[in-house]
Amino acid sequence: MKNDVIASHFELLADLLEIQGANPFRIRAYRNGARTITSTSESLDEMVRSEKDLTELTGIGKDLARQIHEIVTTGKHVALEELRKAIPGGVLDMLRIQGVGPKKVSVFFNELGLKSLADLKVACETGQLAKLKGFGKKTEESILQNIDLAAKQGERVSIAEARAAAEAIVEDLRKLPEVEQVSVAGSCRRRRETCGDLDVLATCSDPGPPMDRLAAHPLVETVLQRGDTKQRVRLRTGIELDLRVVPEASFGAAMQYFTGSKEHNIVVRQRAKDLNLKVNEYGVFRGEEQIAGRTEEDVYAAVGLPWIPPELREHRREFEWADAGKMPMLVTVNDIQGDLHMHTTASDGAATIEEMALAAKARGLKYIAITDHSKRVSMANGLDAVRLRQHWKDVWDVQARMSGIDILCGIECDILEDATMDLPDDVLAEADLVVAVLHYGLKQPGVQIMKRLMAAVSNPHVDIIGHCTGRMIGRREGADVNFTDLLKAAADNRVMMEINAHPSRLDLDDIHAAAAKDHGIPIVISTDAHSVNGFEVLEYGVDQARRAGLTADDVANTKSLKEFRRLLK
DNA sequence: GCCGTTTTCGGCCCGACTGTTTTCAGTCG
Numbered sequence: 001m002k003n004d005v006i007a008s009h010f011e012l013l014a015d016l017l018e019i020q021g022a023n024p025f026r027i028r029a030y031r032n033g034a035r036t037i038t039s040t041s042e043s044l045d046e047m048v049r050s051e052k053d054l055t056e057l058t059g060i061g062k063d064l065a066r067q068i069h070e071i072v073t074t075g076k077h078v079a080l081e082e083l084r085k086a087i088p089g090g091v092l093d094m095l096r097i098q099g100v101g102p103k104k105v106s107v108f109f110n111e112l113g114l115k116s117l118a119d120l121k122v123a124c125e126t127g128q129l130a131k132l133k134g135f136g137k138k139t140e141e142s143i144l145q146n147i148d149l150a151a152k153q154g155e156r157v158s159i160a161e162a163r164a165a166a167e168a169i170v171e172d173l174r175k176l177p178e179v180e181q182v183s184v185a186g187s188c189r190r191r192r193e194t195c196g197d198l199d200v201l202a203t204c205s206d207p208g209p210p211m212d213r214l215a216a217h218p219l220v221e222t223v224l225q226r227g228d229t230k231q232r233v234r235l236r237t238g239i240e241l242d243l244r245v246v247p248e249a250s251f252g253a254a255m256q257y258f259t260g261s262k263e264h265n266i267v268v269r270q271r272a273k274d275l276n277l278k279v280n281e282y283g284v285f286r287g288e289e290q291i292a293g294r295t296e297e298d299v300y301a302a303v304g305l306p307w308i309p310p311e312l313r314e315h316r317r318e319f320e321w322a323d324a325g326k327m328p329m330l331v332t333v334n335d336i337q338g339d340l341h342m343h344t345t346a347s348d349g350a351a352t353i354e355e356m357a358l359a360a361k362a363r364g365l366k367y368i369a370i371t372d373h374s375k376r377v378s379m380a381n382g383l384d385a386v387r388l389r390q391h392w393k394d395v396w397d398v399q400a401r402m403s404g405i406d407i408l409c410g411i412e413c414d415i416l417e418d419a420t421m422d423l424p425d426d427v428l429a430e431a432d433l434v435v436a437v438l439h440y441g442l443k444q445p446g447v448q449i450m451k452r453l454m455a456a457v458s459n460p461h462v463d464i465i466g467h468c469t470g471r472m473i474g475r476r477e478g479a480d481v482n483f484t485d486l487l488k489a490a491a492d493n494r495v496m497m498e499i500n501a502h503p504s505r506l507d508l509d510d511i512h513a514a515a516a517k518d519h520g521i522p523i524v525i526s527t528d529a530h531s532v533n534g535f536e537v538l539e540y541g542v543d544q545a546r547r548a549g550l551t552a553d554d555v556a557n558t559k560s561l562k563e564f565r566r567l568l569k
Numbered sequence: 570g571c572c573g574t575t576t577t578c579g580g581c582c583c584g585a586c587t588g589t590t591t592t593c594a595g596t597c598g
Binding site for chain 2: 023024025026027028029030032033058059060061062063064098099100101102103104134135136138139142186197199225226227228229230232242244257258260262265266267268269270272273278279280281282
């Protein structure tokens with residue numbers, strides 16, 4: 001059973017408890033537990049079966065440990081099932097409506113007996129809601145307006161889409177002479193894989209001009225809220241954006257607050273409290289006196305912390321690193337010297353070997369590996385042994401007439417459903433670099449998926465496991481990979497792990513890339529470029545590596561080709 | 570429900586905006 005499944009049990013339980021009006025700290029305990037579970041690389045299923053002590057995990061106490069044990073060993077979850085009996089599933093859907101939270105849902109269910117979004121819509125249309133105590137005409141109208149969007153609520157957009165929109169708005173606001181500073185914040189600044197909404201922060205003595213400017217921006221569909229310092233809008237794409245305007249002296253504090261994550265900020269504020277200080281979006285205060293706030297560095301310093309890179313602000317290991325004085329110097333795009341996964345017209349790429357090499361060179365890369373598909377991927381015109389050997393000759397020809405970049409003869413070789421490789425060993429042995437991947441049969445049971453991955457890892461010619469789960473973010477679940485076993489085997493067999501930089505892949509994800517580092521496994525960040533523009537996604541891969549806390553030294557393709565070759569088997 | 574190098578009980582971050590209210594609750598991030 002995947003960790004995410006267990007975590008979703010606790011998230012659902014927390015939602016149901018909220019509707020029941022349970023102790024908010026008990027609810028938070030369940031949510032904290034869920035967060036810990038999703039950010040643990042090790043499989044909880046494995047931990048239970050090997051009788052490890054789950055309460056060693058932060059936020060998992062005796063009761064949650066017992067419930068995890070129950071879920072894993074029996075497949076049941078009595079606490080959750082009891083609550084679900086009391087509250088029909090359709091009631092939970094109401095939580096997705098903007099402006100409707102657990103308290104209101106509780107009233108709808110308990111006082112009006114509404115059990116679904118459809119019930120609620122009828123109740124609004126017939127004016128039943130406005131008759132309730134604490135409700136009025138405006139609430140009714142607002143619900144009617146938002147109810148059809150409820151299905152879309154909670155949908156997240158890729159980091160690429162999020163950044164494109166947020167950065168366009170930032171650039172536009174920057175043009176205003178009144179605006180002093182403006183920046184993207186929130187999960188987009190933390191470079192999460194997906195964003196649920198967008199956050200933009202500006203400093204300006206008068207919030208009017210930036211708010212007016214945003215409201216008139218072509219990407220903006222409607223203004224949802226507008227107050228003295230905060231404006232919320234919905235973009236035409238459906239995603240919502242918050243603009244916060246604060247005075248210059250509060251910019252750092254507001255950036256810190258507005259970048260989050262919520263969990264990270266709770267720790268920062270708790271630490272401030274322990275020092276008899278208060279942190280809010282306006283600054284760090286001792287009593288009435290503001291002692292920091294202009295820059296983020298000041299804010300962190302005031303609570304005894306080094307500046308923490310936004311990518312690490314998830315309340316995972318950043319405070320531990322800060323306390324130990326071991327905040328990692330995160331890898332940057334400029335550190336990358338090589339790209340070890342790309343395609344050409346020989347399979348499904350849009351550019352020739354030469355065009356790809358020239359484009360890579362123009363981007364400052366020192367070496368690349370040409371890794372077209374193997375034959376199993378017939379729809380991508382994958383290569384058999386004969387075509388592949390000819391292709392490599394073509395690579396040599398290009399190399400012979402090109403200087404300033406080294407080109408490796410590689411292959412993206414499929415790991416077939418029966419756990420054999422798509423090309424014979426003698427062919428793989430001739431390659432400079434073999435990237436082994438799953439493309440087909442991703443829905444096979446975990447046991448078979450692992451048989452395939454373990455076969456690839458123990459193949460003497462495989463150098464890298466590429467996009468190891470095969471997921472497509474928001475569209476397709478990845479394979480059921482047991483990372484505890486995979487990473488151990490990769491470390492034992494000197495196989496590297498890829499972070500695929502394409503914004504719809506990004507696996508290894510941050511959690512497992514961090515675990516790979518713990519195993520001493522070199523990570524490669526590869527673009528999987530299918531055209532000369534395909535190299536542009538590199539930064540998304542680097543961002544994922546940064547979220548994993550990786551330094552340049554942890555990333556194999558920051559090294560010179562000579563040093564990189566030493567990492568190969 | 571979790572947690573503890575002052576604690577095994579008594580805490581658990583903080584503020585903006587809205588709609589419904591005369592002082593605040595609910596929602597959101």
